[in-house]
Amino acid sequence: MKFSHPLLTRLSWLALIACAGGWFQPAAARAEATPEYKLKAVYLFKMVRFVKWPTNSFPAADSPLVIGILGENPFDHELDKLMNGTVVGGRTVVVKGMATATDAKKCQAVFIPASEQANLHLHLTALRTVPVLTVGEGTEFLDDGGMVEFFVEQNKIRFNINQAQADAEGVRLDSQLLSLASTVRQAAGKKEAN
Amino acid sequence: MNAAVKMIVHGVTAAMAAAAPLKHPAFVLAMFLAVGSVHSQTNEMETDKLAALSFKDLMEVQIPTVYGASKHEQSLTEAPADVTIVTADEIKKSGYRTLQEILNRVAGFYTISDGAYDYIGTRGFNRPGDYGGRILITIDGHRMNDDIFGAAAIGTEALLDVDLIERVEVIRGPGSSLYGNNAVLAVINIITRRGRDFNGGEASGAYGSYDTYTGRFSYGNCYTNGLEFAISGSYLDSGGNDGVYYPEYANINHGYAEHNGASRDPSAFASISYQDFFLEGGFVQRTETIPAAYTDVFNDSRGAVTDQRAFADLKWQHHFDNAWELTTRVYYDHYRYAGDYPSPQYAYGFPLYPGMITMNEDRDDQESLGGEAQVSKPLFQQHRVTVGTEYRHDFMLDQRNLDVGGPTYLNANDTANTVGAYVQDEYSILHNLILNAGARYDWFSTFGDTVNPRVALIYSPCTNSTFKAIYGQAFRAPTAYELYYVAPGYVSSEHLKPETIHSYELDYDQVLNPHLKLAASVFYYDVDDLISFGLDANGNSTFGNLASATSQGGEIELDGNWAKGWRAQLSYTYADARDGATDQRLSNSPEHLAKFNLTAPLWQEKVFANLELLGMSDRTTIGGNELGAYWVANFTLFSREIVKGLDLSAGIYNLFDHKYSDPVGSDFVLDSVPQAGRQFRVKLTYRF
Numbered sequence: 097m098k099f100s101h102p103l104l105t106r107l108s109w110l111a112l113i114a115c116a117g118g119w120f121q122p123a124a125a126r127a128e129a130t131p132e133y134k135l136k137a138v139y140l141f142k143m144v145r146f147v148k149w150p151t152n153s154f155p156a157a158d159s160p161l162v163i164g165i166l167g168e169n170p171f172d173h174e175l176d177k178l179m180n181g182t183v184v185g186g187r188t189v190v191v192k193g194m195a196t197a198t199d200a201k202k203c204q205a206v207f208i209p210a211s212e213q214a215n216l217h218l219h220l221t222a223l224r225t226v227p228v229l230t231v232g233e234g235t236e237f238l239d240d241g242g243m244v245e246f247f248v249e250q251n252k253i254r255f256n257i258n259q260a261q262a263d264a265e266g267v268r269l270d271s272q273l274l275s276l277a278s279t280v281r282q283a284a285g286k287k288e289a290n
Numbered sequence: 291m292n293a294a295v296k297m298i299v300h301g302v303t304a305a306m307a308a309a310a311p312l313k314h315p316a317f318v319l320a321m322f323l324a325v326g327s328v329h330s331q332t333n334e335m336e337t338d339k340l341a342a343l344s345f346k347d348l349m350e351v352q353i354p355t356v357y358g359a360s361k362h363e364q365s366l367t368e369a370p371a372d373v374t375i376v377t378a379d380e381i382k383k384s385g386y387r388t389l390q391e392i393l394n395r396v397a398g399f400y401t402i403s404d405g406a407y408d409y410i411g412t413r414g415f416n417r418p419g420d421y422g423g424r425i426l427i428t429i430d431g432h433r434m435n436d437d438i439f440g441a442a443a444i445g446t447e448a449l450l451d452v453d454l455i456e457r458v459e460v461i462r463g464p465g466s467s468l469y470g471n472n473a474v475l476a477v478i479n480i481i482t483r484r485g486r487d488f489n490g491g492e493a494s495g496a497y498g499s500y501d502t503y504t505g506r507f508s509y510g511n512c513y514t515n516g517l518e519f520a521i522s523g524s525y526l527d528s529g530g531n532d533g534v535y536y537p538e539y540a541n542i543n544h545g546y547a548e549h550n551g552a553s554r555d556p557s558a559f560a561s562i563s564y565q566d567f568f569l570e571g572g573f574v575q576r577t578e579t580i581p582a583a584y585t586d587v588f589n590d591s592r593g594a595v596t597d598q599r600a601f602a603d604l605k606w607q608h609h610f611d612n613a614w615e616l617t618t619r620v621y622y623d624h625y626r627y628a629g630d631y632p633s634p635q636y637a638y639g640f641p642l643y644p645g646m647i648t649m650n651e652d653r654d655d656q657e658s659l660g661g662e663a664q665v666s667k668p669l670f671q672q673h674r675v676t677v678g679t680e681y682r683h684d685f686m687l688d689q690r691n692l693d694v695g696g697p698t699y700l701n702a703n704d705t706a707n708t709v710g711a712y713v714q715d716e717y718s719i720l721h722n723l724i725l726n727a728g729a730r731y732d733w734f735s736t737f738g739d740t741v742n743p744r745v746a747l748i749y750s751p752c753t754n755s756t757f758k759a760i761y762g763q764a765f766r767a768p769t770a771y772e773l774y775y776v777a778p779g780y781v782s783s784e785h786l787k788p789e790t791i792h793s794y795e796l797d798y799d800q801v802l803n804p805h806l807k808l809a810a811s812v813f814y815y816d817v818d819d820l821i822s823f824g825l826d827a828n829g830n831s832t833f834g835n836l837a838s839a840t841s842q843g844g845e846i847e848l849d850g851n852w853a854k855g856w857r858a859q860l861s862y863t864y865a866d867a868r869d870g871a872t873d874q875r876l877s878n879s880p881e882h883l884a885k886f887n888l889t890a891p892l893w894q895e896k897v898f899a900n901l902e903l904l905g906m907s908d909r910t911t912i913g914g915n916e917l918g919a920y921w922v923a924n925f926t927l928f929s930r931e932i933v934k935g936l937d938l939s940a941g942i943y944n945l946f947d948h949k950y951s952d953p954v955g956s957d958f959v960l961d962s963v964p965q966a967g968r969q970f971r972v973k974l975t976y977r978f
Contacts, residue, residue: 132353138340235609
């Protein structure tokens with residue numbers, strides 16, 4: 097057996113000791129967000145600045161702008177760190193985890209990570225009639241009634257927008273955001289732009 | 291004028307002054323009209339810094355991923371291999387001229403040159419006389435090793451101009467479980483720049499030592515209807531290095547070969563994509579006057595080698611609704627080799643009149659067609675399964691050798707077929723534990739079948755730590771050259787089996803702090819049935835599966851990134867590679883390999899200085915002679931966008947003019963070849 101070679105054995109012990117060192121890093125409690133999700137967190141941070149919600153989507157004039165994350169949070173603390181305390185459109189931003197789509201109806205924006213793929217259709221159906229900006233991943237998100245879908249192309253984050261869906265629910269997306277999207281779906285009768 | 295600009299201008303003038311008289315002033319003018327695109331490369335993903343970017347700039351930030359390790363994009367930590375990425379930005383800042391220089395940056399890799407060709411090896415394996423065929427090189431996933439010699443082309447004979455590279459993925463360890471042949475020690479996948487990466491035109495020109503002129507013109511764009519294309523042409527003309535002294539030939543022209551390595555090298559590359567279709571192709575033809583070491587006729591400029599490569603690859607990739615991803619492709623490959631060797635006698639021992647020189651002609655042709663289909667799909671939440679099959683038909687594998695006006699020694703016309711099928715499953719056992727297991731079956735018309743598995747366990751126990759344990763088996767098929775080459779005194783060896791490797795590796799990656807990463811690995815390679823030249827029972831030279839070898843060692847790498855573009859990389863590799871029969875150290879196998887690369891911003895993240903140090907310990911030649919340890923330093927000044935659209939680079943290679951030699955194979959008259967001393971290059975690139 098090749099593993100029994102003395103040099104390798106010695107080296108693997110060394111590696112194991114080095115590993116142990118790694119385990120006792122401070123703040124080693126949880127996995128860090130991957131670079132992809134760090135980047136997506138920044139996208140979300142930028143995006144909400146290009147969105148206008150109908151006033152009736154907030155319970156009160158001083159209600160915060162709530163960004164919900166459905167299911168497992170792939171951002172670790174990155175999104176909270178960025179968002180919490182910032183003010184968008186005169187409202188304080190708050191990031192909250194959401195267990196169900198029904199809970200998420202009270203948010204202004206919801207991120208649905210790829211890990212919720214199996215429940216995607218249910219989630220989006222539940223969110224269809226409320227002015228909530230839905231942001232997700234994968235190639236079916238818009239087909240299922242989502243508004244913004246992230247995808248990766250040539251190692252860069254890109255997104256498609258379903259403007260027809262956003263319009264239908266009263267969520268206004270700024271033309272600057274639309275111009276950055278790879279594709280924009282508009283209501284029937286209007287042509288697919290960009 | 292700003293001080294940093296002065297420095298650059300001063301550097302260029304100094305370099306120009308140091309150059310030989312400029313014979314082509316028009317070319318130099320053209321050179322001043324020439325840029326690489328600026329890519330935001332973020333090795334450290336700090337969200338607060340990213341948040342400060344404009345949305346538009348944010349969209350240019352790249353996620354560090356690798357395609358070649360699993361044949362789909364994945365993060366480096368999830369890849370079933372120890373992976374290093376070299377980016378376009380690093381290539382520019384370090385002033386790399388060829389793929390050979392890019393790969394020399396990477397921990398564990400080292401190259402040798404016989405004057406005309408460069409050969410790549412890693413971790414103790416780089417046998418003189420082999421053609422680098424234990425490393426697979428691909429362009430956007432398309433195999434570039436030819437089927438005559440299996441060679442990994444990395445010098446100026448390689449197809450792609452380095453300016454067209456978006457990133458180079460160096461995937462260490464066995465890759466035959468996905469790629470089949472040649473993926474023994476590593477797979478090197480080159481991702482090319484696409485139309486959107488150019489977003490207009492680009493012209494580049496350079497002048498360097500040995501009267502070397504290079505020029506390139508590229509244009510690329512991406513339109514709103516989804517059509518994207520890039521097209522590029524390059525030309526290199528070099529007078530060759532006539533400054534190398536060969537003490538063995540001191541009585542001929544004082545030991546200097548006048549046209550040593552003079553070359554002409556046109557190349558072209560293009561890619562176009564629309565919706566699910568992607569078509570790319572390229573062409574290169576490099577002709578080089580052969581260096582002195584090749585024959586026993588010294589300083590005869592008729593000796594030349596020509597390498598011609600072309601390929602086309604049409605891909606159709608579709609994402610189906612239920613997350614299926616189907617990729618199919620068809621491809622064409624062409625390789626032609628022409629060698630003209632002056633000889634004082636007819637080859638293989640027929641004498642001529644004294645003082646008479648004949649030309650020996652070596653001609654090889656390969657034409658191939660192939661196809662591949664691959665399906666990838668997530669299954670039951672935790673699995674991602676990839677299944678594929680590939681067929682390749684070499685409908686021409688011709689080798690000829692003759693003396694002009696004399697006998698024909700070899701006229702072999704062969705064909706070959708290969709069928710492969712592979713499966714890989716990435717199983718997320720826990721959220722921080724991945725089992726990546728796969729195997730590929732290959733059938734070759736030349737030797738039969740082989741099955742090569744790879745299993746990797748990837749564990750991320752805590753923040754910023756990743757462990758990988760990888761076992762893999764891989765193979766290198768005997769080449770047409772090894773199978774069919776015959777000549778008087780040489781017999782063919784059609785019963786050759788593939789070389790196989792069993793590889794064991796443990797990797798540990800640790801983010802030490804936001805600026806510093808540590809990577810460490812230990813490896814054990816066991817290579818059997820190495821194809822070597824030997825004697826058969828009748829005393830004829832022939833190839834056989836004659837040798838075995840092992841290599842064991844460790845590698846450690848520190849990678850630092852700081853504000854304003856400061857960057858430092860330091861690596862050290864220890865490799866103890868030995869012959870299986872004699873337990874002697876392999877030839878051309880340095881025990882220690884060390885590399886250092888430092889980038890310092892001089893002015894406003896627009897002007898950078900780069901220092902590279904490459905060192906290796908002593909090696910032996912195949913003749914048993916010792917070549918001493920050496921190190922070289924390379925220094926590059928790079929500026930971008932000082933004038934809108936203009937990049938300027940000035941580099942000095944082998945800064946301290948260290949003298950060293952590389953070992954070469956048994957085909958050569960000498961067993962080592964002196965290497966280039968100090969060289970320079972200035973380069974301008976202009977985007978419009």
